Amino acid sequence: MIPVATTTIEVLRIPADPTRDPEDPQPARVSVVRGVRAHISTSRGREVVQGQSTQEIVEFRLSCDTADIQQDDQVRDEATGEVYHVTWARNRRGLGLEHTQAGLKQVSGNVAAPRMAAR
Secondary structure (H helix, E strand, O other): OOOOOOEEEEEEEOOOOOOOOOOOOOOOOEEEEEEEEEEEEEEEEEEEEEOOEEEEEEEEEEEEOOOOOOOOOEEEEOOOOOEEEEEEEEEEOOOOOOEEEEEEEEEEEOOOOOOOOOO
16 A cells, blocks of 8 residues: 555556457457556656657656556546556555556657658
8 A cells, every 4th residue: 555645546458358350449448446546756758859740758657556557558547537558567565565556658749650752
């Protein structure tokens, strides 16, 4: 359990389906768990500019009470409604402070892929 929580989170996941064709659109995410005590802090951000396009990537660190969180899940801050993509997750144990830590990121904008020169 984390000592200080500033919000609660909901974990969202794409349901496992071994029969789904990888080319099909991904189904809607479903709620895995809600109301998990958490703290989300900003760790760094960067901006990518390419031609007329701009993209901002901000990375965060999540600490929360022990929860089922996996890479590629989404975490929704229940206080603000902000949604984050989970890049990694680990359960931590010891000293009576069992909790889950995860890396989160938000991406806004769109950088177009570079065009190949015609030959």
